[in-house]
Amino acid sequence: MNLRTVKTVLWSFIGIRKKSEYEEDLGKANPFHIIAVALVVVAxxxxxxxxxxxWVVQN
Incomplete structure (x- = not known):
């Protein structure tokens, strides 16, 4: 797992990505790492x- 995997997941949450970078990430990324990082980010x-x-309810 590396910073590129985290960056890929964060960009996917925003939904903005160049097609060339997306295709490059698909070739280099490990699907298990992507799933693990995505679960952590969602949590x-x-x-x-x-x-x-x-916080809002208490105030």
């Missing part, structure tokens, strides 16, 4: 949303 995103909701 952090959900935890962040929960924290914001708790």
């Amino acid at each position: 952090l995103f959900v935890a962040g949303l929960i924290a914001v909701v708790h």
